Structures are given as C-alpha cells and as structure tokens.
Amino acid sequence: MLMADLFLKYVKTEKCVNCGFCGSVVRCPGSGYCIGCGSCYVACPYMAREPVEDHEPRRKIKIIVDGTVYEVAEKTTVMRALESLGYRFTRFPEENAIFSPCLTGGCYSCPVIVNGEVKPACHTEVKDGDVISTNVEGVEPLRIVEGFSPHQVGGVGTPYWVKGKAGYIEVAAFAAGCNLRCPTCQNYFVTYNSALPAMTPNEAAWKLSLMRKRYGVDRMAISGGEATLNHDWIVKFFKKLRRLNPDENARFHLDTNATVLTRERIDDLIMAGVTDIGPDLKAFRLETFQLITGIEDKELALKYLKTSWDAVKYIADNYYPEMVFMGIGIPYNRFFYPTLEELLKMGEKIASIDPDVQVCVLDYRPEFRRREIVQPTPKEMLRVKEALNGVGLRKVIVQTIAGHFGP
Known part of the structure; x- marks a missing residue:
C-alpha cells in the first residue's frame, strides 16, 4: 500500500x-x-x-x-x-x-x-x-563530543584572574548539537557534527580527566554546540568528572547559551558538580535575539530568551558567588547592534542583578553563513567596555583580536 x-x-x-x-x-x-x-x-x-x-x-x-x-x-x-x-x-x-x-x-x-x-x-x-x-530509562545516554584540547584563554565562565596566567589554564571538550540556528555560529563544525561516534558520559569524563593530568591544569570545561541539551548525559558527565577528580583544586566549568537552562536543570547541574558557569545572553529584545539565533518561531524564541535571562538571575540569587562562579557572555557585532542602545539596556539589567558579576563581551567574527560581517576592532570593543562600565557593570572584559582587556 x-x-x-x-x-x-x-x-x-x-x-x-x-x-x-x-x-x-x-x-x-x-x-x-x-x-x-x-x-x-x-x-x-x-x-x-x-x-x-x-x-x-x-x-x-x-x-x-x-x-x-x-x-x-x-x-x-x-x-x-x-x-x-x-x-x-x-x-x-x-x-x-x-x-x-x-x-x-x-x-x-x-x-x-x-x-x-x-x-x-x-x-x-x-x-x-x-x-x-521510546522508554530509555536506565539506558546509558550518548552524545557526540569532540575537540578535547588544552586552552590558554578559557571561556565565558573562566574567571578573569585565571585568564591572565601564562600557558594552558584549562582543558575543554565540545558537545555537538545546538537548539539555535545562529547564522554567525562561531563553532559550526562542532554544532552540526553527526559523523563522529557518540560517547557515554563516562567515556568523555575519563578522556577529559586524562587531559587534565597531561597538561597539569585544574580546570575542566565543556562547551558546544550547546552542552546542556541532553540533560541526562551532562548531569552524569559532571558527576563522573567530579568522582575522577576529587581534589579541592579541581574546577568543573560549563559554558552554555542558557536557553533551556530551567531552574530544575540548574539545580541538577550544581548538585552534579558544576563549579563555574558561563551563560550567554544573546540579546535584550526579541527581534535581536531572532536575528542572532536564527530562530524564526517567535513563541519559541521568546521562551529561549526568557529562560536565559531567568537562568542568570536564578544562579545569581541562589548560587553565586558562594557555590558557583558565574561569568556572563554577550556577543557583539555592529551587525547585531548598529548602536549601543540595546547593549546598554542589557548592561543595566545585568547590573541590577549584580554589578560585580563578570561580563565578557565577545567580538563576533565573520563565520558560517555571515561571512560578510566585519569583526569589531580592539578600539571598538574598548568603547563597548567603557559604555558597559558606565551603566554600572564593574567587571567587564572584552575579547579582541589583540587579546582580552579588562576588567
């Protein structure tokens, strides 16, 4: 038939x-x-x-x-x-x-x-x-993870006082798959990878732990793609990572777009061992969020945007700074922000949550489907830093082609 x-x-x-x-x-x-x-x-x-x-x-x-x-x-x-x-x-x-x-x-x-x-x-x-x-309860979760490597700078959730050290400061892995469709995706080879074999949380945790020993660092990070999508996997990954690295110097770092990071998921991740978290806040206005993320469905985009802002406030109110270090990421390019008006509104809202929280502004380069945009100059990024300092944020770092400046 x-x-x-x-x-x-x-x-x-x-x-x-x-x-x-x-x-x-x-x-x-x-x-x-x-x-x-x-x-x-x-x-x-x-x-x-x-x-x-x-x-x-x-x-x-x-x-x-x-x-x-x-x-x-x-x-x-x-x-x-x-x-x-x-x-x-x-x-x-x-x-x-x-x-x-x-x-x-x-x-x-x-x-x-x-x-x-x-x-x-x-x-x-x-x-x-x-x-x-469709019942996978009790089944070991899988996920494609790649790019296990040492890093000299770290990510959004890396404290600024660590970034200034010479040599490698952390080892990181990158999880494939993302719920966003950013035309400027800065890591699209990871985001859209479906060719590599999937790994269990234990396999990924063992591999990252071995890299920590090899490079003599204390920080272990995972990013993406979007690392928080597969909740069962990421929670088990951090639990295993913590068991493999029980020493007090070990730090467990998660970078995330925070768009599905509900309060319950945050609680689970903190209990699993996350010590450092770097949520990205893509925008203040829904229209800008859609422009940056490529999410055309307004209802879904609004849900993602609200969830990311709520995640930052929830972490600040309940875990930061005593239990968890938090650094907030903001993407910047004149293509997204022709003026600084919206960026300053973001800064004001973050400052109302906590003026001392670390904020790292990322200079988005031409990449993926937006190869025509122009990467911000160091001078332009320093103007952004000055403007955000001016609305009450005390610890602003800007990423530039000449290195990181701030706070």
Whole structure:
C-alpha cells in the first residue's frame, strides 16, 4: 500500500561550492536517498540546499513501537514515523513529550532504542521490521563530543584572574548539537557534527580527566554546540568528572547559551558538580535575539530568551558567588547592534542583578553563513567596555583580536 502524505527532500542548488561539509561533518542517515531529516539544509555554510516537495510514492512498512505493531511510511525518520503515531516532539523541554532540540543528530536528546541500539530519533531512518522503544530509562545516554584540547584563554565562565596566567589554564571538550540556528555560529563544525561516534558520559569524563593530568591544569570545561541539551548525559558527565577528580583544586566549568537552562536543570547541574558557569545572553529584545539565533518561531524564541535571562538571575540569587562562579557572555557585532542602545539596556539589567558579576563581551567574527560581517576592532570593543562600565557593570572584559582587556 502506498502513502500520499506530504514529504520534503533537500536538494543541491547552484550555490553549492563542493566544500564537502555535508559529507564530512554531516552524516546523511538515508540509505542512498533523502529521508527529509533536514540536517544538510540547516548545516550548509553556503545555504546551498533547499527543500522541495517529494512526490515519490512511499510504501507502508511495519514496525513495532513500545510493543505494538504499526504501519508507517518508509523513507523517513524515526521521529516523523513516531509523530504520525501521535508521539509528541518539542524544541523546549516539556512533560509528556520527547525533547528534540538540535534536529541534526548530535545531541541525542531524543533517544530511542532501535533494534537494541540507542539512536537519535531525529536522525535515524525508519526501516521495515524495526523494533523501537521510546522508554530509555536506565539506558546509558550518548552524545557526540569532540575537540578535547588544552586552552590558554578559557571561556565565558573562566574567571578573569585565571585568564591572565601564562600557558594552558584549562582543558575543554565540545558537545555537538545546538537548539539555535545562529547564522554567525562561531563553532559550526562542532554544532552540526553527526559523523563522529557518540560517547557515554563516562567515556568523555575519563578522556577529559586524562587531559587534565597531561597538561597539569585544574580546570575542566565543556562547551558546544550547546552542552546542556541532553540533560541526562551532562548531569552524569559532571558527576563522573567530579568522582575522577576529587581534589579541592579541581574546577568543573560549563559554558552554555542558557536557553533551556530551567531552574530544575540548574539545580541538577550544581548538585552534579558544576563549579563555574558561563551563560550567554544573546540579546535584550526579541527581534535581536531572532536575528542572532536564527530562530524564526517567535513563541519559541521568546521562551529561549526568557529562560536565559531567568537562568542568570536564578544562579545569581541562589548560587553565586558562594557555590558557583558565574561569568556572563554577550556577543557583539555592529551587525547585531548598529548602536549601543540595546547593549546598554542589557548592561543595566545585568547590573541590577549584580554589578560585580563578570561580563565578557565577545567580538563576533565573520563565520558560517555571515561571512560578510566585519569583526569589531580592539578600539571598538574598548568603547563597548567603557559604555558597559558606565551603566554600572564593574567587571567587564572584552575579547579582541589583540587579546582580552579588562576588567
């Protein structure tokens, strides 16, 4: 029997420059044909893929989901198949729904068990005879993690007095998958990676701990992508990291866009061992947030924006500075902020939370899909610092091509 539901496929356009990104970094989950996952579409640096209606007839195939036999369309994702059966997927964590924030197969936040193996529902082809379980309780979580390396500067959540030291100051890992679609993504090779094998929290914690010993540092960090998407994974990662590094000098650092960092998730992470956290605040106004993040859905964008600001205030009110060090990141480029008006509103709001909290302004460089923007000069960044100091922030650092300045 054939199915006539509307499906999409993603095809190359004349914009393609054969950069190879959609083959080397993005792993196509289809078996020689497009199953409409959309990974190549959102990941292409040159926007050289476009969606078109796929009118190819699709057979019905039989699968078993949570013990019940169903018929679904072939040549699509497990996620779409489950949606057709009434399962609900969301891009913000909710009760009675499967959280599927990245939709590119890196974060494994939408895990299902397919024929005995943990797979991301958003990035796995459904096949005839599949036995699928949506109950993953007690199953070891997975996530793609890469870029284990030493760093001389650190991240947003690195205290300024540590940044000034010579040599390496921390080791870091980077988690694939992100819920945002920033056209200026500064780390898109990590964000959209679905080609590497996934790791357990224990594997990643062991690897980062060994790197700490190798480079003789006390700080261990994870960033992304967005490290907090797969909550089960990140909590177990920090718990294992703390067990492997029980000494009082060890510091456990998380950098995050904070857009899904609910109060409950923050509590879990602090209890798991996080000692340093660097939430990014992308914007003050919803329109600017959408411009920077590429999130077109206003309701979702507003939820992300409010959650990030609430996370900063919640951490400041309940954990900072006694239990956790917090450094706040703000992206800056004239493309986002033609004037400093909105940036100053952000500064005023942060100062009302805590004028002594560390704020690091990041000079966003031309990258990914916005290669035409101009990276701010050191002089421009120093003007930003002066302006933020002027609204009451006492510890402002600016990142520049000439190094970090401040506080």
